[in-house]
Amino acid sequence: MAMDVALRLEVEDLHAEYCAALDEGRYEDWAALFTEDCLYRIVPRDNHERGLPLAIMHCESRGMLLDRIVAIRETSYYAPRTLRHMVSGIRVAAEADGALRGQANYLVLQTLPEQPTTLFNAGRYLDTMVREAGRLRLKERLCIFDSIVVPNSLIVPI
Amino acid sequence: MAMDVALRLEVEDLHAEYCAALDEGRYEDWAALFTEDCLYRIVPRDNHERGLPLAIMHCESRGMLLDRIVAIRETSYYAPRTLRHMVSGIRVAAEADGALRGQANYLVLQTLPEQPTTLFNAGRYLDTMVREAGRLRLKERLCIFDSIVVPNSLIVPI
Amino acid sequence: MAMDVALRLEVEDLHAEYCAALDEGRYEDWAALFTEDCLYRIVPRDNHERGLPLAIMHCESRGMLLDRIVAIRETSYYAPRTLRHMVSGIRVAAEADGALRGQANYLVLQTLPEQPTTLFNAGRYLDTMVREAGRLRLKERLCIFDSIVVPNSLIVPI
Numbered sequence: 001m002a003m004d005v006a007l008r009l010e011v012e013d014l015h016a017e018y019c020a021a022l023d024e025g026r027y028e029d030w031a032a033l034f035t036e037d038c039l040y041r042i043v044p045r046d047n048h049e050r051g052l053p054l055a056i057m058h059c060e061s062r063g064m065l066l067d068r069i070v071a072i073r074e075t076s077y078y079a080p081r082t083l084r085h086m087v088s089g090i091r092v093a094a095e096a097d098g099a100l101r102g103q104a105n106y107l108v109l110q111t112l113p114e115q116p117t118t119l120f121n122a123g124r125y126l127d128t129m130v131r132e133a134g135r136l137r138l139k140e141r142l143c144i145f146d147s148i149v150v151p152n153s154l155i156v157p158i
Numbered sequence: 159m160a161m162d163v164a165l166r167l168e169v170e171d172l173h174a175e176y177c178a179a180l181d182e183g184r185y186e187d188w189a190a191l192f193t194e195d196c197l198y199r200i201v202p203r204d205n206h207e208r209g210l211p212l213a214i215m216h217c218e219s220r221g222m223l224l225d226r227i228v229a230i231r232e233t234s235y236y237a238p239r240t241l242r243h244m245v246s247g248i249r250v251a252a253e254a255d256g257a258l259r260g261q262a263n264y265l266v267l268q269t270l271p272e273q274p275t276t277l278f279n280a281g282r283y284l285d286t287m288v289r290e291a292g293r294l295r296l297k298e299r300l301c302i303f304d305s306i307v308v309p310n311s312l313i314v315p316i
Numbered sequence: 317m318a319m320d321v322a323l324r325l326e327v328e329d330l331h332a333e334y335c336a337a338l339d340e341g342r343y344e345d346w347a348a349l350f351t352e353d354c355l356y357r358i359v360p361r362d363n364h365e366r367g368l369p370l371a372i373m374h375c376e377s378r379g380m381l382l383d384r385i386v387a388i389r390e391t392s393y394y395a396p397r398t399l400r401h402m403v404s405g406i407r408v409a410a411e412a413d414g415a416l417r418g419q420a421n422y423l424v425l426q427t428l429p430e431q432p433t434t435l436f437n438a439g440r441y442l443d444t445m446v447r448e449a450g451r452l453r454l455k456e457r458l459c460i461f462d463s464i465v466v467p468n469s470l471i472v473p474i
Contacts (some may be wrong), residue, residue, distance in 0.1 A: 005163055005321055016247040019263065023282070045398060082203060082304040084263055084280050086246040088402040089332040105335065105400055107425065109265065109280050111304035117280045122400050122425050122433045124339070146398040146427035163321055174405040177421065181440070240361060240462040242421055242438050244404040267423065267438050269462035275438045 011092045011102060011129065014136050019085035022157060027069040030157065034138045035130060036062050042143040042158060044150075045123065056145075056154055065157075072156055083120065083156070084109040092129075099139065102127040106143070108158050110151070121145050121158055169250045169260060172287065172294050177243035180315060185227040188315065192296045193288060194220050200301040200316060202308075203281065214303075214312055223315075230314055241278065241314070242267040250287075257297065260285040264301075266316050268309070279316055280304050327408045327418060327445065330452050335401035338473060343385040346473065350454045351446060352378050358459040358474060360466075361439065372461075372470055381473075388472055399436065399472065400425040408445075415455065418443040422459075424474050426467070437474055438462050 014033065021030035034040065042057040059065050085108050092102040103126050110120035123145035130139045143158050172191065179188035192198065200215040217223050243266050250260040261284050268278035281303035288297045301316050330349065337346035350356065358373040375381050401424050408418040419442050426436035439461035446455045459474050 005325065008325060009163065009166060013249070016249045019247045020249065020261070023263065084265070084282075084304055086244060086263060086265055086402060088246065088404065089335045091329070091332045091336065103336070105339065105402055107265075107400070107402055107423075109277070109304070111280070114306060116307045117277050117305045119277070119425070119433050119435070122427070124400075146400055146425070147433045148430060149432045167321065167324060171407070174407045177405045178407065178419070181421065242423070242440075242462055244402060244421060244423055246402075246404065265423075267435070267462070269438070272464060274465045275435050275463045277435070 007100075008092065010136050011100070012090055014129065014138070015087050015090055015104060018138075019087060023083055023085055027072065027157075028066070031062055031065040031069060034062050034065060034141070035132055038062055038065070038138060039140045039142075040065060040138075040157070041141075042145065042154070044148050045144050045146050046148065048142070048144045056150060057157065068157070075155060080113060082111040083158075084111070084117070085158075087125075098130070100127075100129040100136070102129060106158070120151060121154065122147070165258075166250065168294050169258070169287065170248055172296070173245050173248055173262060176296075177245060181240070181242055185230065185315075186224070189220055189223040189227060192220050192223060192299070193290055196220055196223070196296060197298045197300075198223060198296075198315070199299075200303065200312070202306050203302050203304050204306065206300070206302045214308060215315065226315070233313060237270060239271070240269040241316075242269070242275070243316075245283075256288070258285075258287040258294070260287060264316070278309060279312065323416075324408065326452050327416070328406055330445065330454070331403050331406055331420060334454075335403060339398070339400055343388065343473075344382070347378055347381040347385065350378050350381060350457070351448055354378055354381070354454060355456045355458075356381060356454075356473070357457075358461065358470070360464050361460050361462055362464065364458070364460045372466060373473065384473070391471060396429060398427040399474075400427070400433070401474075403441075414446070416443075416445040416452070418445060422474070436467060437470065 018033055040059040041055045043055045047054045088105045090104045092100050095101055105124055107122045108120040109117050111117045126142040127138055128140040129136050176191055198217040199213045201213045205212045246263045248262045250258050253259055263282055265280045266278040267275050269275045284300040285296055286298040287294050334349055356375040357371045359371045363370045404421045406420045408416050411417055421440055423438045424436040425433050427433045442458040443454055444456040445452050
């Protein structure tokens with residue numbers, strides 16, 4: 001996996017900015033990390049492995065990501081909470097067409113008001129990244145999560 | 159975020175040494191990672207965001223960190239336990255004055271004797287780092303934690 | 317800790333491939349990350365610190381790792397589950413004999429069918445790495461785990 005060092009660090013930065021944007025509720029900054037024609041999906045592991053189409057969240061463009069953000073902001077019954085993303089095992093490989101394929105493990109922690117911090121969701125990111133206007137962006141991110149027990153609060157991206 | 163590669167790795171090393179020193183109970187090594195005139199605070203997220211002054215721990219110099227260490231060592235009712243730090247999303251940016259501003263997400267796990275490992279504390283580090291005698295040191299570290307439910311065992315630094 | 321940047325990234329890659337191989341059940345790929353004469357041990361922290369010989373798992377060669385894999389595959393009462401490795405605080409230092417000594421914190425999450433994700437095991441990796449046929453390999457990995465409460469499902473490597 002011969003890979004330019006600067007490019008490696010750029011991928012790590014993309015992950016870090018992604019997590020920070022979500023954790024801080026900067027959803028527009030989060031959406032800006034995707035390409036206009038992106039694919040973003042949150043899928044249970046079993047479904048992914050069996051090739052089943054079901055997804056908890058499915059967005060086929062940055063516009064749909066932005067629609068989603070509006071929906072989150074307008075959902076009044078969504079109790080305030082803090083999410084905290086941890087990412088590990090970042091891997092990346094260049095492909096023949098110039099795109100980058102990447103993956104990483106993630107763990108999202110959740111803290112509800114007056115409650116202790118708990119495990120919220122864990123799984124794997126499967127990414128395709130491209131360079132656009134000089135910056136790396138996500139052309140595709142699949143969030144393949146491990147537990148079929150989906151918290152009913154999974155209305156935000158992970 | 160154009161950043162010298164060597165400097166980036168140095169910041170990662172600082173995080174790794176910080177965590178290892180705390181996890182191994184090498185508190186003097188931990189204190190040595192700060193500047194003499196450092197600021198170290200552990201603050202609940204709500205208080206930080208509202209600008210409230212309350213802190214669970216507040217040290218305004220390395221001397222105060224060392225005092226704290228003495229207090230920890232002399233606290234006989236503090237049951238032995240293992241803490242384990244996980245850090246993710248390390249970010250760093252150089253500022254005009256030559257200092258480095260950084261942040262990272264953290265998760266601390268706790269294991270009490272004969273007990274399973276549990277989540278102890280999670281949040282975000284907000285740092286200012288400077289170079290002193292050739293080594294990067296923490297001039298300021300704010301530990302902004304997510305859950306207001308503070309374990310009563312939070313008498314050690316995180 | 318003056319360390320070649322490329323070598324640092326290579327160590328990170330080794331950790332990432334190790335975790336991905338285990339998480340995806342690619343046990344032969346996992347075993348291929350070790351040298352032929354490797355030592356692999358999973359040891360409770362107390363035993364490690366007191367120098368006691370007890371280990372939950374003890375393999376003295378890659379052949380023993382492969383035997384272990386056969387045993388895992390033939391264990392019919394082992395319920396399917398998903399493991400998810402998170403690694404943090406990767407450190408590495410070159411030694412006089414050309415070997416690399418490394419350590420890192422780890423957290424393994426477990427998800428049983430129809431169950432939420434839970435903490436499975438956390439601790440520290442203590443490694444010796446050598447270069448073999450151009451690739452970094454583990455000559456020794458000690459998994460020093462924090463909680464004496466060992467899940468009865470700890471029959472797979474961590």
